[in-house]
Amino acid sequence: MSSIPTQAPYYYVPEPSRHPVMACLGLLSFGFGMSQWVNGHQWGAYLTGFGILWLLFVLYQWFGDAIAESEGGLNSVNVDISYRWSMSWFIFSEIMFFAAFFSALFYARNIAMPWLGDIDSRLIWPNFSAVWPNAGPGGLVDKFETMGPWPIPTINTAILLTSGLTVTWAHHALRENHRKQAIQGLALTVGLGFLFVCLQVFEYVHAYSELNLKLSSGIYGSTFFMLTGFHGFHVTLGAIMLSVVLRRMIKGHFTADNHFGFEGAAWYWHFVDVVWLGLYLLVYWM
Numbered sequence: 001m002s003s004i005p006t007q008a009p010y011y012y013v014p015e016p017s018r019h020p021v022m023a024c025l026g027l028l029s030f031g032f033g034m035s036q037w038v039n040g041h042q043w044g045a046y047l048t049g050f051g052i053l054w055l056l057f058v059l060y061q062w063f064g065d066a067i068a069e070s071e072g073g074l075n076s077v078n079v080d081i082s083y084r085w086s087m088s089w090f091i092f093s094e095i096m097f098f099a100a101f102f103s104a105l106f107y108a109r110n111i112a113m114p115w116l117g118d119i120d121s122r123l124i125w126p127n128f129s130a131v132w133p134n135a136g137p138g139g140l141v142d143k144f145e146t147m148g149p150w151p152i153p154t155i156n157t158a159i160l161l162t163s164g165l166t167v168t169w170a171h172h173a174l175r176e177n178h179r180k181q182a183i184q185g186l187a188l189t190v191g192l193g194f195l196f197v198c199l200q201v202f203e204y205v206h207a208y209s210e211l212n213l214k215l216s217s218g219i220y221g222s223t224f225f226m227l228t229g230f231h232g233f234h235v236t237l238g239a240i241m242l243s244v245v246l247r248r249m250i251k252g253h254f255t256a257d258n259h260f261g262f263e264g265a266a267w268y269w270h271f272v273d274v275v276w277l278g279l280y281l282l283v284y285w286m
Contacts, residue, residue: 011082012074019062026055038215056240063244070261071253080260087264091271094234098275101227105282108219133220141218145211149284152203156196157280160235163192164273167242167266177256179249186246186262189269193239200232227279234272241265 030051036044069075075083109132115121116137117130125137135141147153170185204225207213215225245265248254254262 009074010076011078012069012076014065014069017062017065019058019065022058023055023062026051026058029054059240067248067253067261080258083260083264087267091267094271098227098230098278101223101230102278102282105223105227108223112219135218135220141216141221142212144213144217144221146220147203147207147211147213147224147284149280152199152206153280153284156199156203157276159192159196159199160273160276163189163196164270166192167269171262171266174249174254174259174262175256179252183246183249186242186249190239190242190246193235193242193269197232197236197239200228200235224283227283231272231275231279234275238265238269238272241268 029047033044033047033051037048113130113132128137133146166185166188170182173181214221242265245262
């Protein structure tokens with residue numbers, strides 16, 4: 001995904017790979033472990049941790065094979081084009097992924113909530129007020145406080161917007177063949193990405209311990225953690241991708257003309273920036 005040699009095959013087709021199946025095992029362990037963890041089974045935490053470590057191990061090998069193919073002179077112009085289309089469709093699938101979650105939030109706030117507060121429902125729940133955020137009409141959810149935009153979400157917004165600027169700076173520097181500036185900009189981006197994740201972890205600890213806001217806190221809690229949690233997961237993956245790109249850039253794998261390995265990761269990073277802006281407005285302010 002870096003240089004495109006003139007002697008590369010017309011279209012390189014790699015051998016059958018074990019990596020997709022191994023990655024699926026890690027994701028399955030992660031998802032099943034999380035489902036058990038949030039339902040009070042402590043062993044689910046260990047399975048979740050195993051799934052994360054296993055997935056990182058698989059990605060390390062997978063990235064290594066892809067880099068070896070690139071540096072081995074196997075990627076032609078046609079492969080470069082297929083990389084661009086593949087990354088574009090992948091980001092589109094991620095857009096649809098978050099669109100489903102935003103749609104769930106819209107349905108809960110703008111359709112289900114007014115319906116629960118109409119005159120027929122008042123016969124069942126006379127004291128229910130259909131105002132968002134809400135714990136639901138049944139009185140089954142423990143009292144909790146909502147998460148406001150100050151200060152951590154606003155700080156995180158500034159961090160992600162700044163990281164978008166630094167990755168753009170790194171891209172322009174690379175295109176101008178200023179490797180040192182490109183490395184500096186990308187290193188700042190990686191640092192800001194992991195700082196965002198650390199602050200979100202602190203926000204979650206605050207939500208659980210001080211606000212009593214949990215995944216089980218009605219529709220508000222489930223949509224809040226569903227949206228912010230999956231976004232945080234994507235930021236973590238994006239920061240890992242950029243870390244790999246940073247290492248490759250330091251080793252001199254990219255040129256001013258051919259550096260799609262960097263571009264693909266930058267596209268993904270801009271995507272998580274845009275999604276966060278939607279989250280910040282719809283989840284924390286509205």
